[in-house]
Amino acid sequence: RKEVEQDPGPFNVPEGATVAFNCTYSNSASQSFFWYRQDCRKEPKLLMSVYSSGNEDGRFTAQLNRASQYISLLIRDSKLSDSATYLCVVTYTGGFKTIFGAGTRLFVKA
Amino acid sequence: EPEVTQTPSHQVTQMGQEVILRCVPISNHLYFYWYRQILGQKVEFLVSFYNNEISEKSEIFDDQFSVERPDGSNFTLKIRSTKLEDSAMYFCASRDRAGGYTFGSGTRLTVV
Numbered sequence: 487r488k489e490v491e492q493d494p495g496p497f498n499v500p501e502g503a504t505v506a507f508n509c510t511y512s513n514s515a516s517q518s519f520f521w522y523r524q525d526c527r528k529e530p531k532l533l534m535s536v537y538s539s540g541n542e543d544g545r546f547t548a549q550l551n552r553a554s555q556y557i558s559l560l561i562r563d564s565k566l567s568d569s570a571t572y573l574c575v576v577t578y579t580g581g582f583k584t585i586f587g588a589g590t591r592l593f594v595k596a
Numbered sequence: 597e598p599e600v601t602q603t604p605s606h607q608v609t610q611m612g613q614e615v616i617l618r619c620v621p622i623s624n625h626l627y628f629y630w631y632r633q634i635l636g637q638k639v640e641f642l643v644s645f646y647n648n649e650i651s652e653k654s655e656i657f658d659d660q661f662s663v664e665r666p667d668g669s670n671f672t673l674k675i676r677s678t679k680l681e682d683s684a685m686y687f688c689a690s691r692d693r694a695g696g697y698t699f700g701s702g703t704r705l706t707v708v
Contacts, residue, residue, distance in 0.1 A: 520696050529687055529699035530639060573639065575697075581627065582651040583699065586639040 487512050489585045492574050496591035503564045507590050509557040509574030518581055519550055522560045522573040524589065530573055533559075564594045597697070602669045602688050602700035609678055609707055617673045617703045619688030629689040629697065632656070632664065645671065667706040678707045 492509045499505050509519075519536035525568055534541065536548040536557050547560040574587035601620040609615050614686075621628050630642040643653040645663055662674045671690075675682055685704050689697040 524598070524639075527685075529701050530697075532696040532698070535696055579652055582644040582646065583654075584629070584631075584641050584644075586631075586641070588638040 488588075489513060490574055490576050490587040492572075492587035493590045494588075496593055497540060498595065499564055500595055501564055501566060503562065503594075504526075504562045506561075506563055507559045507572050507577045507592075509559075511555050511557070511574075511576045511585075513578060514575070516555075516576045516578055517558050518558055518577040520575040520577075521546075521557075522575055522586075523570040524573055525570050530575075530586075533572070541581075543582060558566055561592075564592075566594050566596060568589065569594045600688055600690055600700035601700050602686075602703050604703060605701065606704045607706070608629075609705070610679060611707055613676055614674065614676045615678060615705065617675070617686050617705070618689075619671045619673070619700055620669050621671055621688065623669070623691030624693075624700060625690035625692050625698075627651075627691045628665070628689070629691075629694075631674045631687045631689065632684040633687065634684045642673070671692075678705075680707050683707045693699075 490511050519532040523533050524530045524532040536550045538547045545562045549558045571589040571591050573589045577584045603618045626647040633639045641654050643657045644651040664672050685702045687702045688700045691697045
């Protein structure tokens with residue numbers, strides 16, 4: 487089983503749609519969780535941290551379920567500029583080791 | 597906004613040569629990382645560095661690789677005796693005690 491697994495994608499959605507990404511992780515000792523976005527041939531950029539209580543940043547909502555070892559990202563009212571690859575990231579050992587999921591590609595169309 | 601700076605942006609080297617990839621982390625960050633991403637594949641953790649020593653390393657980070665913080669600002673990744681399969685984008689990242697990881701724009705290494 488992969489350490490961090492994401493929906494394979496790609497997701498093709500129209501502007502204004504709501505889209506949800508899922509991620510599961512295998513190591514119950516995982517400590518911190520993040521969603522990053524990566525544009526083609528660019529560096530990953532932090533989208534948001536993920537907390538057990540759930541957190542929201544504008545159109546983006548992230549949830550963590552430690553019991554199920556599951557992380558989600560919800561994007562509401564999708565924009566063309568949301569088109570990117572979304573990376574689920576899990577850290578261990580006090581943040582010294584990070585594992586990336588393979589990413590889910592999102593295409594938002596006009 | 598503070599940023600992580602990486603040089604060069606693109607490095608072409610012959611197989612068997614040594615390369616040094618350079619990074620300037622965000623000045624008040626204490627934790628430093630190197631990752632690589634082979635074209636079309638996922639981002640892979642290589643090594644983390646804190647308090648002037650390696651904290652964690654992956655199975656990829658074998659004796660061919662080394663890291664150094666030669667002064668108060670630079671953080672380098674050395675790859676000895678490069679192989680064709682070392683061709684990838686190498687990202688440096690840094691973070692402070694509580695935050696997420698800030699990535700540099702990467703060095704594209706091409707081994708020919």
